[in-house]
Amino acid sequence: MTKKGLVSLGTLALAFTTTLCLSSCGGNKAEQKSSPSTPAEVQATGLPIAFVNMDSVTSQYKFAQEIKASLEKDAAAHQTRLQSKGAAIQKAAVDFERRMRINAFVSAEAQQAEQQKLMRMQQEGQALSAELSEKLALKQQSLLEDMMKSVRDQLKEYNKDGRYKLILTKVGDNILYAEDALDITEDFIKYLNEHYNAADGLPSKADSASKK
Structure with a gap:
């Protein structure tokens, strides 16, 4: 060549x-x-998945804020009742000890009767504490169930166009990794609060425990 x-x-x-x-x-x-950076871009890729951070929902959703305020109000009222009961028991105990020191009881039977009365007051105080704690716990459970039902119902409406086929719940670190673009929390919370009617919020049963 x-x-x-x-x-x-x-x-x-x-x-x-x-x-x-x-x-x-x-x-x-x-x-x-570059990877998709917004929910709209994620949808365009054909990956109809998103997640909602429930920690943010429970702190920013108006219904959740009302639940927290109601529970705190009940807890304060219960604490006031317990403090009043405790003060009465303390006063009775001090009076009993004083009468013991000065031998004010007319008989051993009278002293024993007074002592048993004091013991009943203490038992009533313990029973009241347990009762109020149980009522508060039951109310909290009931209201949280109501809130979650509200979230689920509103999520269905939010996604009624079917743009997402799977919406995950993020609580703490239960999701190991997810693109920021999959996070629809802020937009969903905005939707929740815009569609929340305070009149449909806390049910009447919610305040029944604190009134007893």
Whole structure:
């Protein structure tokens, strides 16, 4: 083969290599396209998945805020009742000890009767504490169930166009990893509060325990 022929083949090989390089580089550039950063972009990729951070919902949803305020109000009222009961028991105990010191009881039977009365007061105080704690716990459970029902019902309406096929609940660190674009919490909380009617919030049964 002549020198001229070798030069032509070399030129052809260089051009072919350059073409491959340009094609490859162009492909890599396409592959390096940034990941979707918004829910809308995620939907466009054909991955209809999202998640809602329930910690944010329970702190920012108006219904959840009302539940917290109601429970705190009941807890304060219960504490006032317990403190009043405790003060009465303390007063009776001090009076009993004083009468013991000065031998004010007319008989051993009278002293024993007074002591048993004091013991009953203490037992009543313990029973009241347990009763109020149970009522508060039951009310909390009932209201949280109402709130979760509200969240689920509103989520169905929020997603009535079917843009998401799977919506996960994020509580703490139960989701190991997820793109930020899958997080619809802020938008969903906005939807919740816009569609929340205070009149449909805390049911009347919610305050029944604190009135007893």
